[in-house]
Amino acid sequence: MSTYSIKDLEQLSGIKAHTLRIWEQRYSLLCPKRTDTNIRYYDDADLKLILNVALLNDNGFKISKIASMDAVEMKDEVMKLTERSLTHDDQIHALTICMIEMDEERFDKILSSNILKLGFEQTMLNIIYPFMSKIGVLWQTGAINPAQEHFISNLVRQKLIVAIDGQVxxxxxxxxxxxxxxxxxxxxxxxxxxxxxxxxxxxxxxxxxxxxxxxxxxxxxxxxxxxxxxxxxxxxxxxxxxxxxxxxxxxxxxxxxxxxxxxxxxxxxxxxxxxxxxxxxxxxxxxxxxxxxxxxxx
Incomplete structure (x- = not known):
């Protein structure tokens, strides 16, 4: 299991750390853990939750409404959005969740859907490459579990090799x-x-x-x-x-x-x-x- 600072959550979700702290206090969205030296940290479940919250909030859901959802309801709404949304940030959030859960089937479905809609090159430039750059920075700092990074990299690598072989x-x-x-x-x-x-x-x-x-x-x-x-x-x-x-x-x-x-x-x-x-x-x-x-x- 990976651990994250609030700055890591900010980088991955796009939600300012100050806003996250307010939501934490007002809606009890997050419950940070603490190390033996009393340093706050978050886990994969917290990151997944905040990515879902960010996606819903960016698509017009009020934070008070999101905070009242249970896990199943939130997941259903997120799935609906990622299947119909062309917003690049939404797709990047969805792929990040796939990384956390190591959900190969869902990752492949999102990637294939975007390739059909946008084409391979635009999917790489606007979704996959920004996504890989984002998690690459976190891998460098140790915030991302190496197994998660390798899991995603290998899936993207497979897609790229197939696409390259298709070029004559x-x-x-x-x-x-x-x-x-x-x-x-x-x-x-x-x-x-x-x-x-x-x-x-x-x-x-x-x-x-x-x-x-x-x-x-x-x-x-x-x-x-x-x-x-x-x-x-x-x-x-x-x-x-x-x-x-x-x-x-x-x-x-x-x-x-x-x-x-x-x-x-x-x-x-x-x-x-x-x-x-x-x-x-x-x-x-x-x-x-x-x-x-x-x-x-x-």
Missing amino acids: VNGGGKKFLLFLPEGELHEISLLFAAYLIKSNGHKVIYLGQSTPNDDLLSVYKLHEPEYLLTIITTSPSAEYAQEYINGLSERFSNSTILVTGYQVIGQDLKFPANVVQLNYIRAIKDLLEEMERVPQEK
Whole structure:
């Protein structure tokens, strides 16, 4: 079972901590536990409750009405909303509940429904990716149980692999070599980048997680890609990120190197001339759209 601070609840639900405390006092919505040192904390049941409350409140239910609902009534109302609502935040709340309960069937149903309504790319950009970013931050701080994070990541990974396999590239376009640094295992963003690149008619050479430097160099020499793309989430750590980026720039000086990730964005790094920082996942899409405006070499 995971434990959460009131700030964690705020981050996941979007409800300010001050508001949560008021609801706690006025409606007895929450009953925080306390550690041996008297520090307040909340559990999975509290998080699930607040996510349900947030979803209902955002859709016009008054807090007094919500507070009077029993667990079954609240669940029924939430299920009705998530099945008909196209609001991105509502879907993210629903997916977070699936994560807490480890409800694979419900997660798959929500994801499949959104893909049918919005398309795969828009579902990833507007629902899954913000959802993964949110729980990723909490995983970094230890607020999310690793088993919950792995459960969700594997389900999303399965969807991405199927979507990537469905893309057919008929030649032309540029070559992109995609990889994660040695020791880096967070693959979702790299897989989504592969999907976007292939769907825009370019070739992807995908090496995936924890790529040894020697293997990367061997594949590079074989394929001579115009672009390399890597995402640094945890490895190398911030103190070694600059050294790693400089090494990539020197070894692959004839290519453009695209870098992003938790250890890159917002850090005080200097980027060599052939290295481009991508500040967010949509920047990959923007880059591909810019390339579309430039005639491809035949």
